[in-house]
Every structure is written in structure tokens, then in C-alpha cells.
Amino acid sequence: MDIRSQISMVFHLDKCIGCHTCSVACKNIWTDRRGVEYMWWNNVETKPGTGYPTLWEDQGKYHGGWEVKAKGKSRRLGLRLQNRLRELGEIFYNPSMPQLDDYYEPWTYRYNDLFTAPQGDDQPVARVISQIDGRPMEIESGPNWDDDYGGSQVYAANDPQVTRLSEVEQQQLLTIEKQVYFYIPRICNHCLNPGCLAACPAGAIYKRGEDGIVLVSQEKCRAWRMCISGCPYKKVYYNWSTGKSEKCILCYPRQETGQAPACFHVCVGRIRYLGVLLYDADRIEEAAKAEDVVLVERQLEMILNPADPQVIEAARKNGIPDGVLAIAQKSPVYKYVKEWRLALPLHPEFRTLPMLFYVPPLLPVVSATQPGGTQRLADDFFGTLEHARLPMQYMAGLFSAGQVEPVEAVYRRLLAVRLVKRLQAVGDADPTQVSAVMAEAQLSEGQVEEIYHLTTQSTYYDHFVIPPMAREMADESITSTDIKKKETGFGFKRHPHRGP
Numbered sequence: 001m002d003i004r005s006q007i008s009m010v011f012h013l014d015k016c017i018g019c020h021t022c023s024v025a026c027k028n029i030w031t032d033r034r035g036v037e038y039m040w041w042n043n044v045e046t047k048p049g050t051g052y053p054t055l056w057e058d059q060g061k062y063h064g065g066w067e068v069k070a071k072g073k074s075r076r077l078g079l080r081l082q083n084r085l086r087e088l089g090e091i092f093y094n095p096s097m098p099q100l101d102d103y104y105e106p107w108t109y110r111y112n113d114l115f116t117a118p119q120g121d122d123q124p125v126a127r128v129i130s131q132i133d134g135r136p137m138e139i140e141s142g143p144n145w146d147d148d149y150g151g152s153q154v155y156a157a158n159d160p161q162v163t164r165l166s167e168v169e170q171q172q173l174l175t176i177e178k179q180v181y182f183y184i185p186r187i188c189n190h191c192l193n194p195g196c197l198a199a200c201p202a203g204a205i206y207k208r209g210e211d212g213i214v215l216v217s218q219e220k221c222r223a224w225r226m227c228i229s230g231c232p233y234k235k236v237y238y239n240w241s242t243g244k245s246e247k248c249i250l251c252y253p254r255q256e257t258g259q260a261p262a263c264f265h266v267c268v269g270r271i272r273y274l275g276v277l278l279y280d281a282d283r284i285e286e287a288a289k290a291e292d293v294v295l296v297e298r299q300l301e302m303i304l305n306p307a308d309p310q311v312i313e314a315a316r317k318n319g320i321p322d323g324v325l326a327i328a329q330k331s332p333v334y335k336y337v338k339e340w341r342l343a344l345p346l347h348p349e350f351r352t353l354p355m356l357f358y359v360p361p362l363l364p365v366v367s368a369t370q371p372g373g374t375q376r377l378a379d380d381f382f383g384t385l386e387h388a389r390l391p392m393q394y395m396a397g398l399f400s401a402g403q404v405e406p407v408e409a410v411y412r413r414l415l416a417v418r419l420v421k422r423l424q425a426v427g428d429a430d431p432t433q434v435s436a437v438m439a440e441a442q443l444s445e446g447q448v449e450e451i452y453h454l455t456t457q458s459t460y461y462d463h464f465v466i467p468p469m470a471r472e473m474a475d476e477s478i479t480s481t482d483i484k485k486k487e488t489g490f491g492f493k494r495h496p497h498r499g500p
């Protein structure tokens, strides 16, 4: 066992109201500079839709992430980008990259026009101008252009997940799409097997040894921009002014002083949770190249129980400080992901082993108002999954490599919590049915209460359980884990230095 600690995240999508406060907080702190106007390290997109940059999920277009090349019984993991023939043809040119139009041309308004316009019959307006070159422009897209009803019929039909559904499912979805959509906030997943890092020819991207945050060295970056193609989530961006790539840094300067990242701190829906996960780095390759049917399972198996004495002992040997181990035992992320099995990675089939997990949204409709009162839609409680507002296959395309069972299992647990609470609060559920539903969802009463508490009534300190990340602690953990460096290529090469 080669145990590492990783700062990880859970976003509970049922709670996201799509207010974009998170995006704005991040923009104000990190991307309010020249050359980064179009960047949204945190963006919120509407699903079904094409997202930002547009069609980022379409790896046929962008060649991001990893793919397994099977030869007989052997399975080899390689970057999708690294196709020798294509590489030769494109040695000084990388077409697998979003262009400005795929993001959007950032704009501002010529506000001065409001004050300097000559007197006339009409109200003066502030003209739209490009933030790149200052010329007047027409706005044609934006970071969440397909928000709500703004063109979502058009965008939903182009969503790569939708195009993979059967014709019947597409019709069902696109009809319901008039009423149904949800939001998906996205930041860098600080992956365990990052495509961005593997694709960088300059070795400028590294994963911090002590907490797994993935960063771009601004000193080493040579503007190859392979990271932008290599990341299947399109969460590395190119600063056209400095000529360097940039990405979400998970607000590590805030975390080092015990504060949650800005987008987490401001989240209006309180959908975000942050905590430590312990994982076995020896299993990275096996998990990343697992077959689709067991992909989610293998990824979750890598995550270890922080209260297990064997895990604690092996983690200590690997130099993980006791302060971090104690915090790992209180991690809300461990609870959601491993203990309760309620959160899943986004597009696990990209095989980067993302460390941001999502509780899927939009619980199925379980009852409807009929003449004479409310009526259940199905006698079999879990049969209501067939009445899900979006096809299960669509959710499976997002969260479980197209496998419906892992997503359905999550919904079964979420529905069980809802039924227990219904019995407690309204009293119109049948207690025998509630027990049966809980047994099928494999949840205990205690777990239901804990889930309910963490989802609805938790405090700031329940949401964000941040390990000690002061430089001194990092130094201590690096000293001990240094011996492992060569095995993975991850982590610091030099000790952190304080002072001039």
C-alpha cells in the first residue's frame, strides 16, 4: 500500500440554484487580469447543454483524457492525444484545442458613452466592446450561454450525452427539456491521474505531495498548451498575455490559513463539501484502466477507510502527519463518497480519476396531484426511477461511464432518505414499506439521520474540514514521502522556502 492524502470535494447538485456566485467569487480573486478575461476556473453550466467551452465532453473533437488500448489480454493506458501518426502531422500545431469561439469572446461595455453622448431624443447606451482588442462587437456566446431557457432546446439537442441516447429517449428528454434542467458547477477535479500533467512536455504541471492539489509552474511553462488538450474537462486555460497556462489552484493560499476555497465559501446553495481522502496510489493504474462496467467500483476501491488501524499505520509510515489523519476521519467527502455511496465522479470514463464527486440531481417524481388527492405513481417505490425527469441513461452518461446501475443505486438511497423523512414529518408513508425500502437501499436509521443532517442542517465546519496545511506541516510530510518521488513523478522536487 502506498497511501497518500488528497483534498477532495463533493458537490450536491440537488442544492445548486445556478446563481453563479461561486464563479464570480473566483473571477474576482484569480481571473480579473489581462489575458485571462475569458477564463472561468469555476463555471456553472446548464444540463442538458453543451457547456463551456462548448462541447467539452466530446473527446472525438478534443482528444482529452486517457484511453485503454486492449491487445489480447493486456490493457494499456495511453493519452488519447498521443496518436503517433497524428503527432507527427501536428508537431508544431495542436488542433485539439478549443478556440476563442468555443469559449467565447470576452466583452465589456463602453460605459463612458453614457456620460459623453450628445443630447438627443434617445437614451444613450453603452456599446459592447471586445476585451481582447477593444473593437465594437456583437455578443454571440458566453460562459453559460445555454442557461435556463435561453436556447436550451438548441443546446440540449447538441449535448454529446444526448446524442448517445436512443431516439425514443432523445424524444422523451427533449420534450421534458421544456421543463427540466439542472446546473452543474465545474472546477478542476485535481485528479489522481491527471491528463494535463501527463501531456505537458515541459514538466510544468505537478501534483503537490502533501495534498494532491494540481498546479502549473509559471516558471517552467513553455506554452506548448498540450495540457489544455490533455485535460478532458478543459480546466486548464492559456493566458494569451503572459504566454503561460493557468488553472484552478483550489485556493491553496486560503486553505493554508484554514479557510475554504472562495467558491466553496460563498456558495449560496451550500452544495459544496471539502475534506481529505486517503487513497492507495499503488492502485491508480489498475483503477484507471478498468473496464467500463467496473470503472466506478475500482475508483472507489482505491479510497481507504481513514479509521482502519492498518490504513493509519501505513499512512504514518508514508509520512502523512497525524493532524491530517485525524482530519481525514471527519471528512464529509469520505462519508458521501464511500460510506453512504451517494456521490459519483463526473465522466469516470475519461480515466483521470477525478477527486470531485457529484450527488446526482433531480429525484424522480414519486407522486402527482390527482382528483381526490395525491397519488403515488408506482406501487413499487423504486419503480418511480422510471419516472425520473431525465432518462437514467443520461445520468449514467455523466456519472458512471454509461452504466445505469451505479446511478440507480445512488437514487435508491436518496429516495429511501426521502421516504423516511416523509414518514417522520407527514406520517403518510407505510412503515413496513419504509423498512423494506431502507433494507433495499442498504441504509441504517443512523445513516439516514446523518445524511439528512449533513445535507440540510450542517454548519460551515461540517462542510469544510480542512487539514493543517501550513508550510511547516507540508515540509514535514515531504521529508518523509520524498523516497516515493521517483515512482510517480508527482510532488515537490524542492523543499518549500520561506523568506527572501
Ligand code: SF4
Binding pocket: 187, 188, 189, 190, 191, 194, 195, 196, 197, 214, 230, 231, 232, 233, 234, 235, 236, 247, 352
Ligand atoms: S481536471 Fe484538473 S487535474 Fe484533472 S486533468 Fe483537468 S486540469 Fe488536470
Ligand code: SF4
Binding pocket: 015, 016, 017, 018, 019, 020, 021, 022, 023, 044, 183, 185, 266, 267, 268, 269, 270, 271
Ligand atoms: S454558488 Fe453554489 S448554488 Fe450558486 S451556482 Fe455556485 S455552486 Fe450553485
